[in-house]
Amino acid sequence: MDQSIVLINAKIYAENQIISDGFIKIDGMKIEEIGWMTHYKANDQFYVIDLQGQTVIPGMIDIHTHGTSGADVMDAEIASLETIVRALPQEGTTSFLATTMTQSDENISNALKNAASFIKNHQKPGQSEVLGVHLEGPFVNPRMAGAQPVDFIIEPEIPLFEKWQKLAGGTIKLVTLAPEQKGGMELTRYLNENEIVVSIGHSNATFAEVKMAIGAGASQVTHLFNQMKGLHHREPGVVGAALLLEELYAELIVDGIHICPEMIQLAYQNKKSEKLILITDSMRAKCLKNGNYDLGGQKVIVKDGMAVLENGTLAGSVLKLSDALKNMLKYCDDCTLEDVIKMTATNPAKQLQISDRKGSIKAGMDADLVVLNNDYDVLMTFCRGILSYQKESSMVD
């Protein structure tokens, strides 16, 4: 549609303010104007969507998802990424990092080439945008492998990373690694110099090693609490460092399965909304039925919202980011929708240095918008100006 779209009668969670009764004018892929309904001027040239008081939040950014709806980034197929970018808007995810996992050089290379090709040739508005790649492993600690196949875990290595980044066309934006492994600090420093986010994960680092990694440029931990050195009163580990050190953002899987609700409260009590990033860590089985699926060559059994390897190890999730948002509000009494927006949009945009175009609602930003009802169900999702998902029963005037 070449017509401008305008959303009216919306409760807008805009940057720095809540407009309780406002409008958002979209021009092409961008937000052209936002304001109060009292300043709204109707115009026949607009395609008007009356939201009748529903809530609009910034499109959510999932910096850690492996797949959904049968597709996985490691499939290394354009069709898989097509499936993912079409499926994510239904959970309000308007952009994301395609996340790889620990595999052979060949498999990782193929996934990276495929992602680069997709980003270059297949990306378009109206789909969840691939912002780049999150390389999870293989530079992790075998003692904290979790669902990362141990056989393919290797020591951090700059030349190999450089090769991969070249294959990826420079699209690797975030790397999960274990800085305590041989070469870990060097790779951390290299990545930081190249403006790639370093997230400490699948790591057995001591508190001192985490501090050293921060000195080298690490700024995040991957799925806080899961697969990292736990808290001990004489060795705070990665968990203690994440809770204590404000230099670190922390990814959090808020499905109530990876971490119990009380531990989510504890994370929130310590990190506050300023330093948490909600992620899904979802795998291909999301949005599919219970059954057996593949994850990096391993059998994963999915049942009742849980995905586990045959030995019982949690293997990613089937969590939707929209459910993470709901859970966060449910688990933490003192957490507001404004807080959750920081954790699903503002903070990931900051980490990826794209706050100039994503992560908040104001004129000039990408028109990545999610409409929620009072139960926080996703009613509509706009990906760069195009209505990409609409809940069946939701009204459009």
Add this chain to the structure above:
Amino acid sequence: MDQSIVLINAKIYAENQIISDGFIKIDGMKIEEIGWMTHYKANDQFYVIDLQGQTVIPGMIDIHTHGTSGADVMDAEIASLETIVRALPQEGTTSFLATTMTQSDENISNALKNAASFIKNHQKPGQSEVLGVHLEGPFVNPRMAGAQPVDFIIEPEIPLFEKWQKLAGGTIKLVTLAPEQKGGMELTRYLNENEIVVSIGHSNATFAEVKMAIGAGASQVTHLFNQMKGLHHREPGVVGAALLLEELYAELIVDGIHICPEMIQLAYQNKKSEKLILITDSMRAKCLKNGNYDLGGQKVIVKDGMAVLENGTLAGSVLKLSDALKNMLKYCDDCTLEDVIKMTATNPAKQLQISDRKGSIKAGMDADLVVLNNDYDVLMTFCRGILSYQKESSMVD
């Protein structure tokens, strides 16, 4: 001395205010008046101590100490308690709970009878006041015994407690127990009904069991982090409960040995000064030389500020409360002397329901006062109006 004492030119950390240049008039065992020097009227009847700008804080209350200077509460001798009450003022401790440990019924009974006799017949101003008994064990969890001898650990039992409380002349004020043990919830409820503080310690309780114990009346955890179920992301344990639940006070051993400084920061970040209580958990070797000592029939090796059993398990401390105060200020940038006063005086007084006479500086309170220099060294300690300790080099005008 029958003369009234007046401390002048003092920086007074009084209740709800800091009097930067003030006086404290002591009449007998009580504080008669406090005020600014501008309102001070000299009087020949006063014995004047000019503090020349030094700081006065409320006398510190140690709710968990087993002994010092060669003496232990379990010695069950009047002479041992005499030693303790004379030694503690040098570290600014003006009152305390005589803390027993896991032992045979006979040994515990003797220690309790002795404490009761001491409190009734030997207590006097000018010494650190025995506020009552802290019964640590034997109702704990053998899996979290630490230095509590496992052979004497028994299941919580109301009739046995009643017998002990009778022998103690009603002086047991606080009990450390493991509520998850058979009979633990019942004893917790009984103690709470009898206004005895229940502190969860040497405990392997789950988060749910801690919540249940709080429902039954538990209001504290014993030496946070040490000998309690640790934090796991799907089972927060006693540690998680202590950090999360504001119903719970937490004892903290701030010697930098039992808990590393970062974990003390984490405790402070979560519990704040309102819910922490600094304790020493000190044993007889405090103030003595390195060497071998006895703790509940076990050999304890003391070296360089550390007390350990032969198997390496930490066995109490040789910490002075005045050093805990210094460490707290050193480890936590955002912790002020006012905060530490809450943790060493206000909070323990609240827990023991003696805030009407101890824990703060104002007219009508016990004249339990500690004079500190700018390095927080204890220069003088007044126990109920009598100068009980004076640092050799400190000046008195």
